[in-house]
Amino acid sequence: MRAEVIVLHQVTVLLIASKFDEMDDNIAIIRDLRAYIRKQLVLLPARDSFTAPTFEEIVSCERAILKFFSWNLKFVLPLHVLRMLLANGVFFSNELCNHISSG
Numbered sequence: 383m384r385a386e387v388i389v390l391h392q393v394t395v396l397l398i399a400s401k402f403d404e405m406d407d408n409i410a411i412i413r414d415l416r417a418y419i420r421k422q423l424v425l426l427p428a429r430d431s432f433t434a435p436t437f438e439e440i441v442s443c444e445r446a447i448l449k450f451f452s453w454n455l456k457f458v459l460p461l462h463v464l465r466m467l468l469a470n471g472v473f474f475s476n477e478l479c480n481h482i483s484s485g
Contacts, residue, residue, distance in 0.1 A: 389419065390435040394443040402455050412440050 393415050400410040419434040435443075448455075 385432060386435065389432075390439055390443050391447075393419065393435060394440055394447060397440065398444060398447060398455070412437055415440070 397410050397412065397415060400408065416434050416437070423432060423434065
Protein backbone atom coordinates (compact mmCIF):
# COMPACT_ATOMS: atom_id res chain seq x y z
CA MET A 383 0.00 0.00 0.00
CA ARG A 384 1.33 3.42 -0.93
CA ALA A 385 2.32 5.88 1.80
CA GLU A 386 -0.23 8.44 0.55
CA VAL A 387 -3.08 5.96 1.02
CA ILE A 388 -1.90 5.02 4.51
CA VAL A 389 -1.69 8.68 5.55
CA LEU A 390 -5.13 9.34 4.02
CA HIS A 391 -6.65 6.55 6.11
CA GLN A 392 -4.79 7.65 9.27
CA VAL A 393 -6.04 11.22 8.94
CA THR A 394 -9.57 10.09 8.14
CA VAL A 395 -9.77 7.73 11.11
CA LEU A 396 -8.47 10.50 13.37
CA LEU A 397 -11.16 12.82 11.99
CA ILE A 398 -13.91 10.23 12.57
CA ALA A 399 -12.66 9.53 16.10
CA SER A 400 -12.64 13.23 16.96
CA LYS A 401 -16.21 13.59 15.70
CA PHE A 402 -17.35 10.54 17.64
CA ASP A 403 -15.66 10.98 21.00
CA GLU A 404 -15.05 14.71 21.45
CA MET A 405 -17.11 17.73 22.30
CA ASP A 406 -17.97 20.02 19.39
CA ASP A 407 -15.22 22.49 20.32
CA ASN A 408 -12.51 19.81 20.09
CA ILE A 409 -13.45 18.24 16.75
CA ALA A 410 -10.55 18.25 14.33
CA ILE A 411 -10.94 20.40 11.23
CA ILE A 412 -9.78 19.00 7.91
CA ARG A 413 -7.88 22.21 7.15
CA ASP A 414 -5.92 21.85 10.42
CA LEU A 415 -5.21 18.16 9.77
CA ARG A 416 -3.89 18.96 6.30
CA ALA A 417 -1.68 21.73 7.71
CA TYR A 418 -0.27 19.30 10.28
CA ILE A 419 0.52 16.77 7.55
CA ARG A 420 2.25 19.42 5.44
CA LYS A 421 4.41 20.38 8.44
CA GLN A 422 5.36 16.74 8.95
CA LEU A 423 6.22 16.31 5.26
CA VAL A 424 9.15 18.66 5.71
CA LEU A 425 10.76 16.00 7.95
CA LEU A 426 10.47 13.21 5.36
CA PRO A 427 13.47 12.48 3.12
CA ALA A 428 11.24 11.61 0.13
CA ARG A 429 8.87 14.57 0.53
CA ASP A 430 9.06 15.54 -3.16
CA SER A 431 7.02 12.51 -4.20
CA PHE A 432 4.50 12.77 -1.36
CA THR A 433 1.62 15.21 -1.04
CA ALA A 434 -0.95 15.74 1.68
CA PRO A 435 -4.42 14.35 0.96
CA THR A 436 -6.89 16.83 -0.45
CA PHE A 437 -10.11 17.88 1.24
CA GLU A 438 -12.11 15.85 -1.28
CA GLU A 439 -9.97 12.73 -0.70
CA ILE A 440 -10.46 12.94 3.06
CA VAL A 441 -14.24 13.40 2.75
CA SER A 442 -14.48 10.55 0.25
CA CYS A 443 -12.42 8.25 2.49
CA GLU A 444 -14.55 9.21 5.50
CA ARG A 445 -17.72 8.26 3.62
CA ALA A 446 -16.16 4.95 2.50
CA ILE A 447 -15.10 4.03 6.05
CA LEU A 448 -18.49 4.94 7.51
CA LYS A 449 -20.24 2.99 4.77
CA PHE A 450 -17.98 -0.02 5.45
CA PHE A 451 -19.05 -0.02 9.11
CA SER A 452 -22.69 0.76 8.15
CA TRP A 453 -22.35 3.90 10.29
CA ASN A 454 -22.15 1.65 13.37
CA LEU A 455 -19.26 3.09 15.36
CA LYS A 456 -20.36 2.05 18.83
CA PHE A 457 -17.44 -0.14 19.82
CA VAL A 458 -17.01 -0.38 23.57
CA LEU A 459 -13.37 0.05 24.48
CA PRO A 460 -11.70 -0.44 27.87
CA LEU A 461 -11.34 3.34 28.13
CA HIS A 462 -15.12 3.75 27.84
CA VAL A 463 -15.70 1.20 30.62
CA LEU A 464 -13.16 2.94 32.86
CA ARG A 465 -14.76 6.34 32.25
CA MET A 466 -18.18 4.91 33.07
CA LEU A 467 -16.88 3.35 36.30
CA LEU A 468 -15.18 6.60 37.31
CA ALA A 469 -18.32 8.62 36.52
CA ASN A 470 -20.49 6.33 38.65
CA GLY A 471 -18.15 6.37 41.63
CA VAL A 472 -17.21 2.69 41.42
CA PHE A 473 -13.55 3.67 41.12
CA PHE A 474 -11.86 6.87 42.09
CA SER A 475 -8.86 8.22 40.24
CA ASN A 476 -6.59 8.02 43.30
CA GLU A 477 -7.52 4.34 43.88
CA LEU A 478 -6.56 3.42 40.34
CA CYS A 479 -3.16 5.06 40.63
CA ASN A 480 -2.39 3.48 44.01
CA HIS A 481 -3.49 0.03 42.84
CA ILE A 482 -1.36 0.18 39.70
CA SER A 483 1.76 1.46 41.46
CA SER A 484 1.55 -1.07 44.31
CA GLY A 485 1.11 -4.06 41.95
